[in-house]
Amino acid sequence: MNVFTTKISLLIFILVIFSNVKLLSQDIIVLTDNTTVVAKNIVVRANDVEYQNFNDSSKVIIPRNSVQLISYNDGSQIELNSIQKSFNRLDLGNNLVSFHFLDFVISNFTLSYERIISDGKYGIQIPVSIGYKDKPSTIYFPLPMEPDYTNKLVSKFYTGINFNIYPTGQARFKYYLGPGLRFGNGLFFENANNYSSNSQQSIKTGYFKFLLNNGVVYTPVNSLSISIIGSIGIQYMFDKQINKAQTSGALSINLSLRF
DSSP states (O other): HHHHHHHHHHHHHHHHHHHHHHHHTEEEEEEETSSEEEEEEEOOOOOEEEEEHHHHHHHHEEGGGGGEEEEEEEEEEEHHHHHHHHHHHHHHOOOEEEHHHEEEHTTTTEEEEEEEEETEEEEEEEEEEEEESSSOOEEETTSSSSSSOOSSSEEEEEEEEEEEEEEESSOOOEEEEEEEEEEEEEEETOOTTTTTGGGGOOEEEEEEEEEEEEEEEEEEETTEEEEEEEEEEEEEEEEETOOOOEEEEEEEEEEEEEO
């Protein structure tokens, strides 16, 4: 009787072991409605998920956005939202080196570096600019806007930091906004305008600016972005001869290398 009982126990033990091995070889797909699917050979693509049913090996394709979680037989788990964010970071790159084209046309050679952080939602940007003109520049606008605008502050050098917020994350086309600080030195022409800017005397001064930046960015290919940024804020002049606090604005068109 004891021998028979021992054999039965051993048989049950072997069946349990094989059952557990079979169970551990399964992958589990958790859908957004919390339904679970036992699967194998799972393939995750941009818009869908393909798998085979574990029991009959039939092939099934379901929308990617209907999948919440994939648990593999080795114990690892992947959330589909995390995969998409990883694709965005890989495709578009987290680093941007930008050439400020409109600055160059007016009076400055400006480059900036931006690092995209926190799953593409934020960016920290540092510009460095060197001025190559000693006279104000007049910018002409089409009607119905004002016909022209003369920048009274000719920057010889500036740097600073911008904190950019991307509400929708990184994509081919996106909008961003955020505060920026800028400090530098230059020449200030108190009464400059498009008629008399060449005859005005300049005042050397340091300056500080606080700006609110708003921009749109288009990335036609993964390694290149084009952006248009409008800024408005306040500038503060250090020289005692100048009315220190003044409104300030800026417009920038940038070409960026992404990597």
